[in-house]
Amino acid sequence: MNDAHSRQLLEDFILTRAIEEKMLIYLRQGKISKWFASYGQEALSVAASHALSKDEYICTMHRNLGAFVSRKVPLRRLFAQFQGKAEGYTKGRDRSFHFGSMEHHLVGMISHLGAQLGLACGLALREKLQNTGKCVLAFTGDGATSQGDFHEALNVAAVWELPVVFVVERNYWGLSTPEHQQFVFDSFNQKGPAYGMKTLSFNANDMIEASAKFKKAAEFARKKGKPILIEANTFRLRGHEEASGTKYYPEGMIAEHEKKEPMALLRSNLQPWGVSESWIDEKLDESKLLVDQAFHEALALPNVNYDRLESINDLFAESIPTENKEESTTELRFIDAIHQGIDVAMRKWPDLILLGQDIAGYGGVFKATENMLEKYGEGRVRNTPLCESAIVGTAMGYAISGGKSMMEMQFADFVTTGFNQIVNNLAKLHWRWGQSVDVVIRMPTGAGVAAGPFHSQSTEAWFTHVPGLKVVYPAFPSEAKALLLSSFNDPNPVMFFEHKALYRTVKEQVPTGEYFLDLGKAKVQKEGSDITIVTYGLGVHWALELAENAGNSIEVINLRTLVPLDFESIKKSLAKTSLVVVLQEDIAVGGYGEHIASRIARECFELLDAPVELVSSDPTPVPFSAGLEEGFLAKSKLEGAVEKILKY
Secondary structure: OOOOOHHHHHHHHHHHHHHHHHHHHHHOOOOOOOOOOOOOHHHHHHHHHHHOOOOOEEEOOOOOHHHHHHOOHHHHHHHHHOOOOOOOOOOOOOOOOOEHHHHHHEEEEEOOOOHHHHHHHHHHHHHHHHOOOOOOOEEEEEHEEEHHHHHHHHHHHHHHHOEEEEEEEOOEOOEEEEEEOOOOOOHHHOHHHOOOEEEEEEOOOOOHHHHHHHHHHHHHHHHHOEEEEEEEOOOOOOOOOOOHHOOOOOOOOOHHHHHOOOOHHHHHHHHHHOHHHHHHHHHHHHHHHHHHHHHHHHHHHOOOOOOOHHHOOOOOOOOOOOOOOOOEEEEHHHHHHHHHHHHHHHHOOOOOOEEEEEOOOOOOOOOOOHHHHHHHHHHHHEOOOOOOHHHHHHHHHHHHOOOOOEOOOOOOOHHHHHHHHHHHHOHHHHHHHOOOEEEEEEOOOOOOOOOOOOOOOOOOHHHOOOOOOEEEEEOOOHHHHHHHHHHHHOOOEEEEEEEEEHHOEEEEEEEEEEEEOOOOOOOEEEOOOOOEEEOOHHHHHHHHHHHHHHHOOOEEOOOOOHHHHHHHHHHHHHHHOOOOOEEEEEOOOOHHHHHHHHHHHOOHHHHOOOEEEEEEEEOOOOOOOHHHHHHHHHHHHHHHHHHHHHOO
């Protein structure tokens, strides 16, 4: 094995071990605050990384230091990351390995470990659709295989035949929980066939065996275009992180496994490598000096200071300007405008893919994607298994690698099973390590269609609360199309809410071609002088109905976009009317209207002649029966609230 590649593999392993040993010292010295050691299992990630080309993506975890070393991530910047310095990859905003580097084709983790696997599916889908012949490798721990994301991602990869190498680091422990309390099967060799995929199991501490098996797995994924599951057997010699310790380990377990760790195995079998033990010691000493130099260079860097404006500005990638052309118009229903917007987007952006349950041949339950399969093919219009978390992850991974993706939540209510990927991964990515992610999640939402408590909820406030998501909520067909196209054009994650009750009840003249509206711009839907109603979605139609029949002059503000919020338009209206009702379909507590009302009271107090009135639906789940639903909804309370404020 004394060739250049084998020698580099060996040197990367030694450098990784040197970093591990030095980090334990720096931690005791108080120079870093936390360390998740891969000591004793470094060979795994080094061998896996060397099995891939430098331009093949790796989705990393917290014990994959060897991947960063093998991909030649600059040590000074890596150590700056560990120290929370501004020169690190996250500007001090996230810890240790919670970052990615697209330059090195490394996609960083979040603390919810299974989430990485869905991203790997998206990265692999893009490689497949572009016919690159490349694979993607994703690490996860044996503890994380208990999460639903593991099942969902493996199922998606198998069904779609994606070239993913899934690596389970079987190191016996999930924090302090031993593996026999995580699962009862003997080997992950029993798991792979259940998903219809090939499985390999081997001693990942043996670099010779690990190197050969990882290469075999990568070649399989590339040539067959299918996923493969690897059980990489190793052992965690240190605690989950150093502060947790290893007191819960059975007596003698660590000593037993120290004899089998990668460095011990290497020293006991040097002949295949063509090196001596003194050479290893020399390289280890050289590596430690290199590590110490780079670490102290990073240590000398200035500490990061909080810059409020920079932090807020880093939340979103810069928006892309749009330009409207003169177009003819045609009368469309709301759902038809959505359909036309998707169609225009599919023609404009060839890298755009559509994902969702029943969206292909069936056209979606509301027919927003009807005939899209025939026009754009099964590569770009994809029925998904029933696994929202993995599909959000897939949409995200596809976008990270330069694509553009749309996911349809069949109903906004179903978003709960994909919640983690949206709020902890999708939303935070650009702020954490500067990676834009071009994903639109369409959310058929709202009550008034007698669909009951699991298909009628107003969920927009769940996401307006999460920094890093744009939230759009149109009320009319023309703005639905325009705002959808603007959402596709925006390089940030967008939650796009479409009220189901508007799909086939509202018609309007809509421009036939490309048509955009700026996100974050409200519209005065009806001018008035006596009182302002601030609302969005179906609420706009409730307000207009009242305004048309009222004896007073009511101004209606259609927000159109909730995040970013056009508060200046609200202020401008209040300067004229001095009275305001905030109307939302959601319940009061924690609703977005409550936020708007609070902000008006705080920032526009001097403009008001009466308290801010919030009109909302009753604080219960949405009832099924039409009569019950009518009584529940905010519409039934709107007229009384307006009369109350006018009389104040």
